[in-house]
Amino acid sequence: xxxxxxxxxxxxxxxxxxxxxxxxxxxxxxxxxxxxxxxxxxxxxxxxxxxxxxxxxxxxxxxxxxxxxxxxxxxxxxxxxxxxxxxxxxxxxxxxxxxxxxxxxxxxxxxxxxxxxxxxxxxxxxxxxxxxxxxxxxxxxxxxxxxxxxxxxxxxxxxxxxxxxxxxxxxxxxxxxxxxxxxxxxxxxxxxxxxxxxxxxxxxxxxxxxxxxxxxxxxxxxxxxxxxxxxxxxxxxxxxxxxxxxxxxxxxxxxxxxxxxxxxxxxxxxxxxxxxxxxxxxxxxxxxxxxxxxxxxxxxxxxxxxxxxxxxxxxxxxxxxxxxxxxxxxxxxxxxxxxxxxx
Amino acid sequence: xxxxxxxxxxxxxxxxxxxxxxxxxxxxxxxxxxxxxxxxxxxxxxxxxxxxxxxxxxxxxxxxxxxxxxxxxxxxxxxxxxxxxxxxxxxxxxxxxxxxxxxxxxxxxxxxxxxxxxxxxxxxxxxxxxxxxxxxxxxxxxxxxxxxxxxxxxxxxxxxxxxxxxxxxxxxxxxxxxxxxxxxxxxxxxxxxxxxxxxxxxxxxxxxxxxxxxxxxxxxxxxxxxxxxxxxxxxxxxxxxxxxxxxxxxxxxxxxxxxxxxxxxxxxxxxxxxxxxxxxxxxx
Numbered sequence: 044x045x046x047x048x049x050x051x052x053x054x055x056x057x058x059x060x061x062x063x064x065x066x067x068x069x070x071x072x073x074x075x076x077x078x079x080x081x082x083x084x085x086x087x088x089x090x091x092x093x094x095x096x097x098x099x100x101x102x103x104x105x106x107x108x109x110x111x112x113x114x115x116x117x118x119x120x121x122x123x124x125x126x127x128x129x130x131x132x133x134x135x136x137x138x139x140x141x142x143x144x145x146x147x148x149x150x151x152x153x154x155x156x157x158x159x160x161x162x163x164x165x166x167x168x169x170x171x172x173x174x175x176x177x178x179x180x181x182x183x184x185x186x187x188x189x190x191x192x193x194x195x196x197x198x199x200x201x202x203x204x205x206x207x208x209x210x211x212x213x214x215x216x217x218x219x220x221x222x223x224x225x226x227x228x229x230x231x232x233x234x235x236x237x238x239x240x241x242x243x244x245x246x247x248x249x250x251x252x253x254x255x256x257x258x259x260x261x262x263x264x265x266x267x268x269x270x271x272x273x274x275x276x277x278x279x280x281x282x283x284x285x286x287x288x289x290x291x292x293x294x295x296x297x298x299x300x301x302x303x304x305x306x307x308x309x310x311x312x313x314x315x316x317x318x319x320x321x322x323x324x325x326x327x328x329x330x331x332x333x334x335x336x337x338x339x340x341x342x343x344x345x346x347x348x349x350x351x352x353x354x355x356x357x358x359x360x361x362x363x364x365x366x367x368x369x370x371x372x373x374x375x376x377x378x379x380x381x382x383x384x385x386x
Numbered sequence: 387x388x389x390x391x392x393x394x395x396x397x398x399x400x401x402x403x404x405x406x407x408x409x410x411x412x413x414x415x416x417x418x419x420x421x422x423x424x425x426x427x428x429x430x431x432x433x434x435x436x437x438x439x440x441x442x443x444x445x446x447x448x449x450x451x452x453x454x455x456x457x458x459x460x461x462x463x464x465x466x467x468x469x470x471x472x473x474x475x476x477x478x479x480x481x482x483x484x485x486x487x488x489x490x491x492x493x494x495x496x497x498x499x500x501x502x503x504x505x506x507x508x509x510x511x512x513x514x515x516x517x518x519x520x521x522x523x524x525x526x527x528x529x530x531x532x533x534x535x536x537x538x539x540x541x542x543x544x545x546x547x548x549x550x551x552x553x554x555x556x557x558x559x560x561x562x563x564x565x566x567x568x569x570x571x572x573x574x575x576x577x578x579x580x581x582x583x584x585x586x587x588x589x590x591x592x593x594x595x596x597x598x599x600x601x602x603x604x605x606x607x608x609x610x611x612x613x614x615x616x617x618x619x620x621x622x623x624x625x626x627x628x629x630x631x632x633x634x635x636x637x638x639x640x641x642x643x644x645x646x647x648x649x650x651x652x653x654x655x656x657x658x659x660x661x662x663x664x665x666x667x668x669x670x
Binding site for chain 1: 422470473474477479480481482483484485487488489490491492493494495496497498499500503600601604607608611612615619644646647649650653654656657660661662664
C-alpha cells in the first residue's frame with residue numbers, strides 16, 4: 044500500500060462530512076440575519092481564496108476587485124439588457140474575467156513585471172475597470188449602481204433569484220469549488236513549479252519550467268474564483284456598485300482578509316473572511332450606523348499588527364506544528380516565504 | 387491654435403504641478419527608506435481636513451492653517467515611520483506595502499468617524515487670470531507656483547545641506563553609508579518627516595481645488611503611484627517630468643473625450659510603460 048492512500052482517504056472524508064453538515068444549516072431555520080452574514084462570509088472567502096491562490100506565489104495583485112466587477116457586471120448587464128439568465132450569465136462573466144486576466148497577465152509575465160511593479164500594474168488595471176464602469180453610466184448606472192430586474196413570479200429559479208436558503212447552497216457550492224481548485228493545484232506539479240518560480244524565476248526557467256505558462260494558469264484560476272465571487276455577490280444582493288465590486292478599496296479588503304487568515308493555507312482566506320465580516324458586523328451592531336468608519340479603523344490597525352507580529356496569518360499560527368512534522372507538503376509551502384519574516 | 391486646446395494643455399501643466407509634490411515625497415521615501423507608502427494620499431487627506439477644520443470651523447486665517455498643516459503632516463509621516471515602517475524594515479517589501487495599506491484604512495476610518503462622509507469645501511476661489519486668448523484659474527496657477535517653489539526648496543535641501551547630502555548618499559548606497567558615520571535610522575526618520583511635509587504642502591494646494599471627504603485620497607493616490615513608477619522609483623527628476631506628462635495626458639484626454647476616459651488612457655499608458663520601460667521612462 045502506498046503511504047499516500049490513507050492520507051488521501053482521511054483527507055477527503057472530513058471535508059465531505061463538513062460540507063454535508065454545512066449544507067444542512069438552512070434546515071435548522073436560523074434567523075435571516077445570521078444566514079445573510081454566513082452567505083457573505085462564504086462569498087468573501089471565495090474571493091480571498093482566489094486572490095491567495097496566486098498571492099502565495101508572490102503574484103500579489105492589488106487589482107482583484109476588477110475581476111469581481113467584471114464577473115458581476117457582465118452577468119448583470121446580460122440579464123438586464125438581453126434577458127440572459129444568471130445561470131448562463133455567471134459562467135460568461137467568469138469567462139470574461141479570465142479573458143481579462145490573461146490579457147493583462149500575458150504581457151506582464153512575458154515582460155517580467157514582478158514584485159512592486161506587478162502590484163502597481165494590477166492596481167492600475169483595477170482602477171481602469173472601476174472608472175470604465177463609472178464612465179459607462181448610461182449602461183451601468185455609474186456610481187449609483189445597478190439593480191438586476193426582478194424576475195416575474197414563478198420564474199425566480201430560472202433567474203437565480205432565491206431566498207437565503209437557496210443562496211446558501213449556491214454560495215457553499217462555489218466556496219467548496221474554490222477550495223477544491225486550491226487542493227487540486229496543491230497536489231499537481233504546477234504548484235511545485237510555481238513555488239520554484241516564486242523563489243527564483245531564472246533558475247526555474249533554466250530547469251525547463253515554462254514560467255509564463257504556469258503563471259497564466261494560476262492567474263486564470265484565480266480570476267475565475269474572484270469573478271465567481273463577484274457575480275454571486277451581485278446576484279445575492281441584487282445590487283451592483285462600482286465601489287463595492289471594483290477599485291482599490293475592495294481590492295485591498297480582499298488582500299487583507301486573505302493575509303489575516305493566512306494566505307499559505309487552504310482554509311486561511313476563509314478564516315480571514317470570518318474575521319473581517321465578523322468584525323464588520325459586530326462593530327455595526329455595537330456602534331450602529333453612525334460610526335461607519337469604526338470598522339475600517341479597526342481593520343487597518345489589525346492589518347498593521349498582523350503584518351508586524353503575525354505575517355503568516357491566523358492559519359499559519361494554527362498549522363505550523365503538524366506541517367513541520369509531515370514532510371510531504373512542507374517543501375511546497377516552505378519555499379514560498381513571501382510573507383515570512385527573515386530568521 | 388485652438389484656444390480651448392491651448393487651455394487644456396495649460397491646465398495639464400498646472401495639474402502636473404499638483405501631481406509633482408506627492409510624487410516627489412513618495413520618491414524621497416522610496417529612494418531613502420526603500421518602502422512604498424500606500425497611504426501617502428491619505429496623509430494628504432488628513433492635511434486637507436486640518437486646513438478645512440482650522441479655516442472654516444475654528445476661524446483661523448488661511449495662511450496660519452497652512453502653516454500648521456505642514457508640520458502636522460510631517461509629524462504624522464515621522465510617526466508612520468516609527469510605528470509601522472521601522473518594525474518592518476527587514477520584512478519582505480510586500481508586507482511593508484500591506485502594513486501601510488492598513489494605515490490607509492485607519493486614516494479613512496478615522497476621517498469617516500470624525501468628519502462623516504460629507505464633502506467639505508473650503509469655499510476659497512481666486513479670480514481667473516487672462517493670459518492672451520485663454521483664461522486660467524487663479525487658484526490653480528497659485529497652487530502650481532507653490533508646487534514649483536516646494537520642489538525647489540526640496541532640491542536645495544537635498545543639494546546644499548549636510549542632511550540632504552546624507553539622504554542622497556544613503557539613497558545611492560545603503561550598505562556603505564553607515565560605515566561613513568551616517569546613522570541611517572536618523573536619516574530614515576528625517577526623510578519620512580520630509581516626505582510628510584511634502585504631503586502637507588500638497589494638501590494645502592489640493593484643498594483649495596478639491597472638496598475633502600474621507601475617500602478623496604483614492605481619487606489621486608493611484609495615479610501618483612503610477613507617476614512615481616513611470617519616472618523610475620526613487621528618481622526625483624524622472625518623477626517630476628512624469629507628473630507633467632500624466633497631467634497633460636489627463637487634461638488633453640479630457641478635452642477630446644471625457645475626464646473619466648482620460649484617466650483610463652493615462653492608466654493604460656502606465657501599463658504599457660511598465661511593459662516596455664519597466665525601470666521608468668527616464669532611466670539612463
